[in-house]
Amino acid sequence: MAKILVIDDEANLRKVLAAMLRRDGFDVTVAADGEQGLAEFNKNGADIVVTDLVMPKAGGMEVLRAVNAANPDVPVIIITAHGTVDSAVEAIKAGAFDYVTKPFDQAELSAVIAKAAKAHDVAQRSVRADAKARAAIIGESAQLQEVFKIIDKVADTPSTVLINGESGTGKELIASALHGASSRRDKPFIKINCAAIPHNLLESELFGYERGAFTGAVTSKPGRFELADGGTLFLDEIGEIPVEMQVKLLRALQEGEFERVGGIKTTRVDVRLIAATNRDLQAEIEAGRFRKDLYYRLAVVPIVLPPLRERRTDIPMLAGHFVEKYNRKLNKKIESISDDAMALLQAYNWPGNIRELENLIERVLLFADGPSITAKDLPEPVRQGSGTPAPALSAAPLEASTGEGGLKDIVRMKAAELEKDLITKALEETGGNVTRAAKLLQISRKSLQTKMKEFGLRDTTPPDGRDESIDE
CATH class of the missing domain: 3.40.50.2300 (Response regulator)
Structure with missing residues (x-):
């Protein structure tokens, strides 16, 4: 309530x-x-x-x-x-x-x-967005760095942007970052979720209406385009707009003008449009549910936001951020996430993406007793690696991987395989720099060296303890 x-x-x-x-x-x-x-x-x-x-x-x-x-x-x-x-x-x-x-x-x-x-x-x-939207986008993975490069190049332009990504990946944060990095940052940032508006009310929501335009219209009212004049309009779930409305939206984008519902006066606006969808709009075009001309008008700058399972190196940083956030919100004092718990978090496939991770951390903090989140604090689906199998975990049939061990042994083995793969990738991304790789993985340099030795990723350690591969 x-x-x-x-x-x-x-x-x-x-x-x-x-x-x-x-x-x-x-x-x-x-x-x-x-x-x-x-x-x-x-x-x-x-x-x-x-x-x-x-x-x-x-x-x-x-x-x-x-x-x-x-x-x-x-x-x-x-x-x-x-x-x-x-x-x-x-x-x-x-x-x-x-x-x-x-x-x-x-x-x-x-x-x-x-x-x-x-x-x-x-x-x-939802994943929260604020005026410091760029800083609120957590992660240092190569995929996210590519998104940052696009934001830096196109933020301060009038070009339309189409953000495509699964639910929970943070599309609104990207839109906020684009607005916040533009010269329009002090102007309105108007957001509308197209999926939340009934189709028969969408036109009046976007373009406004005049008094008497329909039953209940007791006064004139501006629409979201009008309110966003000089600033940015973010249309989330653009794929939900019915085809008949897509024609009017296309005209407003191309001409920068429209009429309110029930009105005859043409209103001109200066609006930068950002759209987002979790649908495959190319497939929607083939099915006749989305106009090709509108798609090309929206996708002047396409941004594909990767799902969390494709940026697993960001999970430690995201999880740490949410622990800090909910420590403050729930008045808790969780100090860390254990290595075994982190390995399970990185092995899980996260069908709900960042939103699911945030909700899980909040729930875990509510019930955690000790100063550290351990594997036993995680819900059973995460402990057992439930969800659509990630490519890294599906290299062999189940029968070939079980041997004499039970489910826990399988999870432990798969988590170790993934951990080794993540460390290898981190070392590749940092050119073998152990200090920077440890920072990327959000673990201590000593822990990383121990793991490298355990997985046979390094044969020897110099007597003085220095890493010979580091160029500092």
Whole structure:
């Protein structure tokens, strides 16, 4: 049950809103002004904030800025009178989720609240993006370095970018990094998940609508293209857009202009578009579900984001990052991940990618007792290497690999094979530099030397302990 904080200086309106939202199944807290509302938010938090725009002590914009600074994943909905709609639009550009006008239609407000609750739920399960998006992309693998090179080259251009990758790989982080590294960084970064919008509402969400355009359109409202003017529009799950809408989207991209639903005035905008999908759009084109001309317009700069199973050397760094994050969030004091646990994490195939890894680390920290995460703390699918087999682990049939050992022996053997392969690749990537290879693998230099000796990757160690392959 989502917790909603309602902030309004009109007592009757607070009562009406609270009663309506509680009837819809939400946990509601109310505050009489912005100052009181922020005190409540800082003390007890909220999943959604609904605030009046004009209030004594602290107005809606101040509430918006404070909530966004504290937790950008919390949607803020602005309530405004007709005379201050322009200010509400400015609030949207500053990061507000949406706005409704007084006197509001209860059905309209309920729909906005439901959409905000869904967006908050998605954000809680997604890889987080923020203003320092580039720094938030964790990893040093060769695959990720190639993605960074593309970002550096195209971020400050108007060219459209199409990000393709499986769910949970961090496509929104890449979009945020592109926006943050561009000259548009101080302009709006507007995001919309095309899969979360009903097909019959998608046009009005993208292009806005005029008053009276359809039942319930009691006032005019700008769309996401309009709100993103001067900045960046990120269309996630672009493959979900129906074919009939794709024609209108193509025109908006090519001409930089559109009309609101029910309107005749042409609106021109300057928007840099970034799209993302987990679908094979070439296959969608062959099936007649995606327009070829739109695809070529979107894929001026294609970025393919590799799944986590193809960048296993990044797993120690990602896992360490999530341990630090959830130590703070859950008030835990986990100091490390044991070598055997890390080997299992790197052997697992991660069908849910980075999102699955983050959720797993949070769950493990909740129940871990000791100062270190060990193999026994990991869930059974990870301990047993469940999931679609990774190529590195499927070199021989099961019968040929079992021998007299049981399942645990097989897992231990496969984990050792993968560990040897990862060390070999790290040494290749660093030209045999043990110090840098140890840093890449997120283990100590001494541990790496021990592992190298164990796997026969180095015959001798110099008497003085120095690594003769290092050129420092």
